Amino acid sequence: MSQTTMEATASHSAARWNWHPALPIECAPVFTLPPQPARAARWFFSVGFLGSYLLPYVALSLAVWFLAHPDVARSTHLEPGWILAIFVRNLALMLLIAGALHLYFHGYCRQGTTHRFEARDLGRDDPRFFRRDQVIDNMAWSCLSGVPLWTAFEVAFMWGYANGALPMVTWEDSPYWFVALFVLIPFWQTVHFYLIHKPLHWRLLYRTVHAIHHRNVVIGPWSGISMHPVEHALYFSSVLIHLVVPSHPVHVIFHLLFLVFGAVQSHSGFQDLLWRGRAVFALGDFFHQLHHRHFTCNYGADYVPLDRWFGSFHDGTAAAARRLSVGRITPAG
Ligand SMILES: [Zn+2]
Numbered sequence: 001m002s003q004t005t006m007e008a009t010a011s012h013s014a015a016r017w018n019w020h021p022a023l024p025i026e027c028a029p030v031f032t033l034p035p036q037p038a039r040a041a042r043w044f045f046s047v048g049f050l051g052s053y054l055l056p057y058v059a060l061s062l063a064v065w066f067l068a069h070p071d072v073a074r075s076t077h078l079e080p081g082w083i084l085a086i087f088v089r090n091l092a093l094m095l096l097i098a099g100a101l102h103l104y105f106h107g108y109c110r111q112g113t114t115h116r117f118e119a120r121d122l123g124r125d126d127p128r129f130f131r132r133d134q135v136i137d138n139m140a141w142s143c144l145s146g147v148p149l150w151t152a153f154e155v156a157f158m159w160g161y162a163n164g165a166l167p168m169v170t171w172e173d174s175p176y177w178f179v180a181l182f183v184l185i186p187f188w189q190t191v192h193f194y195l196i197h198k199p200l201h202w203r204l205l206y207r208t209v210h211a212i213h214h215r216n217v218v219i220g221p222w223s224g225i226s227m228h229p230v231e232h233a234l235y236f237s238s239v240l241i242h243l244v245v246p247s248h249p250v251h252v253i254f255h256l257l258f259l260v261f262g263a264v265q266s267h268s269g270f271q272d273l274l275w276r277g278r279a280v281f282a283l284g285d286f287f288h289q290l291h292h293r294h295f296t297c298n299y300g301a302d303y304v305p306l307d308r309w310f311g312s313f314h315d316g317t318a319a320a321a322r323r324l325s326v327g328r329i330t331p332a333g
């Protein structure tokens, strides 16, 4: 697709959002110059971050650790029993959470089109997708590649912790660091995601690997980790930071749950979950929604403004669309 065509497509399609937040969108006010501590604190304690993207994952990881995780003493040897238990648990969580979000928003359309970004529906009878169905295709990549690779990273770390091969911290040793790590992981994950995502848009890697994810221009919860296995391996490699940073197994569980369900949540296609007309839970991420439509912008996430620093930030305005529609990659998968 030529640059002119892409610009025309971008400006034409920009008019076709069903809904979008107030424009221009902004990055989280954490790394601003001069520093804005009051704004940063308001953002941190907001429903959008603490209430929807931090506390729910801390709670889920603690629930998994205490209620649904094999005894660490079993993990000293790589045996099928405990590995299978983790795999089955992860698959059940995937089916439960992504399935529930999909059915609520796209299956039974319980929120209609309120705060829904795209006017278009998920792909049906589309030859680009396995069995010509976007949801079945996305479920297949997520469950047959995503869940096994998620489990593989988790199993490797649990084996490492059980054998004393990894730097470890406990609540009793260092409660402040124990809590701080939960807060720091999403920021590290944003940096890591930018670092692996930008090269995935190099022509060869895009065509052979990343195009699988980008066939999803209209996105739903099952699109979140609908990726090629190579991309899954790169994406989950964010947890390798725990090879050097003293952590507890529950931090690794949190990190992986954040990677998986943060993506499921942010690809839901809706900005918020509404209850009686009020936004009670933040879901979608217009920052990344713009990446799925325009491809060559917003490679990271809005927690750390790497795209702003490196010139690829799309704030949703027509001016930004004109400035950024210079990609060499066509949307075809
Ligand atoms: Zn995506």
Ligand SMILES: [Zn+2]
Pocket (backbone or CB within 6 Å): 197, 200, 201, 210, 214, 291, 295
């Ligand atoms: Zn991409």
